[in-house]
Amino acid sequence: MIARCFATLALILVSFAGPALGQGQREGKREPLAIESASGRHEFQVERARTAEEQAQGLMFRRSMAAQHGMLFDMVPPRVATFWMKNTFIPLDMIFIGTDGRIRNIAERTIPETTSTYSSDGPVGAVLELNGGTSARLGIKPGDLVRHSLFGTAK
Numbered sequence: 842m843i844a845r846c847f848a849t850l851a852l853i854l855v856s857f858a859g860p861a862l863g864q865g866q867r868e869g870k871r872e873p874l875a876i877e878s879a880s881g882r883h884e885f886q887v888e889r890a891r892t893a894e895e896q897a898q899g900l901m902f903r904r905s906m907a908a909q910h911g912m913l914f915d916m917v918p919p920r921v922a923t924f925w926m927k928n929t930f931i932p933l934d935m936i937f938i939g940t941d942g943r944i945r946n947i948a949e950r951t952i953p954e955t956t957s958t959y960s961s962d963g964p965v966g967a968v969l970e971l972n973g974g975t976s977a978r979l980g981i982k983p984g985d986l987v988r989h990s991l992f993g994t995a996k
Contacts, residue, residue, distance in 0.1 A: 870888065870889075871886040871887060871888055871910065872886070872887060872889065872989075872990075873885070873886060873887075873989075873995075874886075874887045874911070874913060874969070874987065874988065874989045875987070875988040875989075875996075876936075876944075876979075876981055876985055876986070876987050876988070877985060877986045877988065878979065878980050878981050878982060878985040879980060879982070879985075880979060880980035880981075883979050883981065884909065885909050885910065885911050885971065886907075886909060886910050886911075887910065887911045887912060887913045887969065887989075888910075888911075888912045888913070889912075889913050889914075889915065889991075890912055890913065890914045890915065891915050896914050899912060899914070899924075899929070899970070900912055900929055900931065900933065900970060901927075901928040901929050902928055902929075902930070903929075903930065903931060904930055904931070905931060906931060906972055908972060908975075910972075911969055911970055911971040911972075912969070912970045913967055913968070913969050913970075913989065913991065914967060914968040914969075914970070915966075915967055915991060916964075916965050916966055916967055916968065917966075919939075919940050919964040919965060919966045920964050920965070921960060921961050921963065921964055921965070922937060922960065922961045922965050922968050923958050923959070923960040923961075924948075924951075924958065924959050924960075924968065925955070925956050925957065925958050925959070926951050926952060926953055926954060926955050926956075926957065926959075927954065927955065927956050928954065929953055929954065930953050930954065931953060931972065931973070932950050932951060932952065932953055932972070932973030932974070933950075933951050933970045933971065933972065933973050934947060934948070934949050934950065934951070934970070934971045934972070934973055934974065934975050934976045934981075935947065935948040935951060935959050935968055935969075935970055936968065936969040936970075936971065936976065936981070936987075937960075937961035937962065937965045937968055938965055938966060938967045938968065938969060938987050938992070939963075939964075939965055939966060940964075940965070940966035940992065941966075941992065941994075942966075942986055942987045942988065942989070942992030942993070942994040943983075943984060943985070943986060943987070944981070944982070944983050944984060944985045944986075944987060945961055945962050945963060945965055945983060946961060946962040946983055947976050947981070947982070947983065948960075949973070949974070949976055949977060950973040950974055950977075951973065966991065966992065967987075967989075967991055967992075969987065
């Protein structure tokens with residue numbers, strides 16, 4: 842509960858800080874991630890948001906993201922994850938992933954610059970943000986396997 846309150850406070854502080862935080866914002870180091878679905882294996886390069894500060898910043902203030910890029914949020918300890926799109930300018934698919942690497946649920950084509958919230962259906966080990974529409978375009982669905990070292994499923 843304390844960690845969730847801290848993360849919420851960090852989100853509030855970042856939102857009040859405004860676009861100045863986004864000026865000159867650089868993309869972080871990327872690592873490989875793949876999703877295995879009925880339509881095949883789909884490979885991405887993702888940035889990891891590990892700390893409360895990195896998670897609060899997320900993809901806010903970015904104007905674009907390459908097609909095969911994304912951001913992976915570590916949920917340690919596993920918990921119900923809730924996100925919003927305030928100060929996020931690009932539509933996203935939020936993929937909520939269980940600790941076993943299986944996709945639990947997907948919030949598709951989230952609406953930029955809103956305070957509407959999107960949540961996991963239960964405790965998750967991570968959340969993957971991809972460009973809006975990617976899940977539908979690639980046929981990614983709940984139950985699909987995410988291959989990444991965070992889940993011990995990398996291959």
